[in-house]
Every structure is written in structure tokens, then in C-alpha cells.
Amino acid sequence: MSCTTGSSVNRGERQKSIGVPERCWCGRKVYLLVSKTNENPYRRFYRCQGALxxxxxxxxxxxxxxxxxxxxxxxxxxxxxxxxxxxRMGGDCIALGRCLKSQFGSLEARVCQLENDAKLREAEECSNKRKAVFGAYRHLGVAVFVAGGLALVYKAFCG
Known part of the structure; x- marks a missing residue:
């Protein structure tokens, strides 16, 4: 038996088949058979249905x-x-990880900035409230001082 190989192509053109053949170059099914010759006893081979x-x-x-x-x-x-x-995909994942790390760093810096801005606004609001309260107490203190002064003047004149 010779060892020629082929696969199905258009109209009888033969091409070498690579690996386990499924069809012959003629398009017919390939069978798995066992050799019964003295040269190759029990050796398995693939053969075309047409050749059989x-x-x-x-x-x-x-x-x-x-x-x-x-x-x-x-x-x-x-x-x-x-x-x-x-x-290639591993390299892409590493690059993506670096990109995400950079973006997270930027976002974290932005969050810190916003938190600081919020703390500054809160401190300003607290300071403004404190000024308003102290301003009210100052006015109250001035009013008490004036009332006390008037009371002393009244007591001095009236008796």
C-alpha cells in the first residue's frame, strides 16, 4: 500500500490532508481500518470509501x-x-490596571479637594454664625450697658 494523502477540494484537485482525515479528496467518507498484511499486521490506517x-x-x-x-x-x-x-490579553489587563489606577488616583484627589472645599464652606458658615451670635450678644451687651448707665443716671437724679 502506498502512503498518499489528499483532502476534498473542488472537482478532483488533490491537496495534502493534515491530521486525521474526515473526507477524501473525492469528497467521500474516510474509514478507519486495520491492516492484515504481513508487512504491517494490525496497523491501523484511514482509507477512502471510493478506494475500498x-x-x-x-x-x-x-x-x-x-x-x-x-x-x-x-x-x-x-x-x-x-x-x-x-x-496579549495579559498585557492589555496590565495596561488597563495602570489606567484605572491613574484614574482612581485622579478621582481620589478630586474627592479630597471637594472634602476640603466642603470643610472650608462649613468653617465659613460656622464662623459666620459665630459672628452673627457674637454680633447679637454685642448688641445685647451694648443695650445692657446703656440700660445700666441710664439706670445709674436715673438713680443719681431721682434718687
Missing amino acids: QRQTESHLFKWVEVAMAEELEEQKVEIGKAFAELE
């Missing part, structure tokens, strides 16, 4: 271990791509 019916060598034939080795290599490539994508 017509007993022709031009259809797909592939040993299972060759297909598995190719499949493994393909998976290594895909895993490599996945790891590269994970590394």
Missing part, C-alpha cells in the same frame, strides 16, 4: 500514527496561538 469500492490507490490512504502526529503538531500550533493571545 474500486480498489484503487489514487484515493486517500494514511497511517493512523502519521495522522495523529500531524494532528498533534497542528494542536501545538493552535496552543501556541492561544498562549500568544493570552499574553
Whole structure:
């Protein structure tokens, strides 16, 4: 048996199939069979349905271990791509974290500024209230002083 490989393409054009084949280049289903030859006893292989019916060598034939080795290599490539994508995403996450940290720093500074502004307004309001109260007490003190003075003047004149 020869070891030719192919896959389904348009109108009989043959291309090499990589990994575990699902269809022959002719479009027919591929079967998993066991060799009964003296050279390869009990060795498993893939064979096209058309080759089984017509007993022709031009259809797909592939040993299972060759297909598995190719499949493994393909998976290594895909895993490599996945790891590269994970590394890229990790870098994006780090950059996003830095950006968020910067924004949180800015927001925290703004909150502190607003808190300080609120404390200043509260202190000003308290100071204004204190001034108003002290102003009222001052007026009351002046009124008491004037009333006391008038009382002394009245007592001095009236007796």
C-alpha cells in the first residue's frame, strides 16, 4: 500500500490532508481500518470509501500514527496561538490596571479637594454664625450697658 494523502477540494484537485482525515479528496467518507498484511499486521490506517469500492490507490490512504502526529503538531500550533493571545490579553489587563489606577488616583484627589472645599464652606458658615451670635450678644451687651448707665443716671437724679 502506498502512503498518499489528499483532502476534498473542488472537482478532483488533490491537496495534502493534515491530521486525521474526515473526507477524501473525492469528497467521500474516510474509514478507519486495520491492516492484515504481513508487512504491517494490525496497523491501523484511514482509507477512502471510493478506494475500498474500486480498489484503487489514487484515493486517500494514511497511517493512523502519521495522522495523529500531524494532528498533534497542528494542536501545538493552535496552543501556541492561544498562549500568544493570552499574553496579549495579559498585557492589555496590565495596561488597563495602570489606567484605572491613574484614574482612581485622579478621582481620589478630586474627592479630597471637594472634602476640603466642603470643610472650608462649613468653617465659613460656622464662623459666620459665630459672628452673627457674637454680633447679637454685642448688641445685647451694648443695650445692657446703656440700660445700666441710664439706670445709674436715673438713680443719681431721682434718687
